[in-house]
Amino acid sequence: MTENSTTECLLFPDYFAKPITMQFDQRQGSSDGGAVLLKAAERRYDLVRRLSGCLVDKRQAGKVEHLLPDLMAQRIYSIACGYSDANDAARLKADPIHKMLLGRDPIGGLDLASQPSLSRFENAARPRQLYRMSEQLGASVIERHGKRLGGHAKRVTIDLDPTDDPTHGAQQLSFFNSHYDNSCYLPVMGFVSFDDEADQYLCAAVLRPGNVTATAGAVGILRRLMALIRKQFGKARIRVRLDGGFACPALFDFLDNEPGVEYVVAMASNAVLNRHAEEGMQYARALSGLLEQTEHVYGETRYAAGSWERERRVIFKAEVVCGEGKTPKDNPRFVVTNMKQTPQWLYEEVYCQRGEIENRIKELHALEIDRTSCTSFWANQFRVLLTAAAYVLMQELRLQAALTDCARAQVWTLRERLLKLGAHVVSSMRRVVVHLPESFPFLKTFQTVALELGAAAT
Secondary structure (H helix, E strand, C coil): CCCCCCCCEEEECCCCCCCEEEECCCCCEECCHHHHHHHHHHHHHCHHHHHHCCCCCCCCHHHCCCCHHHHHHHHHHHHHCCCCCHHHHHHHCCCHHHHHHCCCCCCCCCCCCCHHHHHHHHHHCCHHHHHHHHHHHHHHHHHHHHHHCCCCCCEEEEEEEECCEECCCCCCCCEEECCCCEEEECCEEEEEEECCCCCCEEEEEECCCCCCCCCCCHHHHHHHHHHHHHHHCCCCEEEEEECHHHCCHHHHHHHHCCCCEEEEEEECCCHHHHHHHHHHHHHHHHHHHHHCCCEEEEEEEEECCCCCCCCEEEEEEEEEECCCCCCCEECCEEEEECCCCCHHHHHHHHHHHHHHHHHHHHHHHHCCCCCCCCCCHHHHHHHHHHHHHHHHHHHHHHHHCCCCCCCCCCHHHHHHHHHCCCEEEEECCCCEEEECCCCCCCHHHHHHHHHHCCCCCC
């Protein structure tokens, strides 16, 4: 096998009963045979049309080979399949499954766009277009679940959380962030969940400079999401859960003035709050010393910071943490809320449930939402939205796998089990047949998801 071989062969002459030769010459084959599920999932959201409709095509019409919806679809489907970089287009341009996802004949159809075309596509988007794309992403997700639930939900919960996106180079608006101890962007992700469902669905992904506070843009994101929720779920209560980085007067004033909104927002400790919680801490210390284990006590107080216009209810968890061989450590926690339930219930059953958002953000990093290597800040925001759209499709696959062994699978597991299938594609005048392995171990799960997405059994 040489560097210039047209047909690459690998030979294992000594390991098996017969010599094994592996030849990469299957021109009608694909390693993403299950990606047809992504096309079916996308039909539930209409993401490609809605997102590409926000862009303006300034190319000369007579020279255009790949329309904006095709470029949008190519990037979203590629990211979902694990090809996060535009450079991967060189290896995927003739892949029959990826061509089929764009509505092209898998064998004789036009090849996919090249890396230079995709790079120009990513760098052409302007701030207003990206804002409209963000609106459409949120609207498509909330409308999809509005239809799924028939507009009936007693409660819709919004979770926002920032995450660091380390940068390595000369990206615009990349700054050193002392909290994360590196140069980075600081994107914020927004999720919605319905009633007591465990899943949190991504509906907002906003890239921000690395030196902003967690609160930057939070009110605007919440206002936009609340409007979409009220449109789809007119009678639902809206609950907002945020960590301590979002606690600021402007956010509390906004939440207090929104009708039908309840909130739990963590707040950093200070001398005044610690003083209010001291009696509970003393009790927790006594319990911890007696039982030699971590103990906590719940309580509440009324509190107004100097910058607040009025007092608000603050619940606290007075906790003493014990570790083997370590000195017991005070760990008081505070949450500001306008809800009426007991402190323990609010903290454990409401606030702590937002911790699941960390798993969602890990999944986004697994899809490489932090592949923001473009020089332009706006091109990087575009990449974040493309990855968010791919993640929405993966969440739809997981939703449809609710009754299978993939019901709680992470996105990388979904990709391995449902999308990464060796396939042989045969195209004729009448139909396209995708031949998949008969010994596929997750066949039942694949069939269940396909049927839920509208496939017809034959």
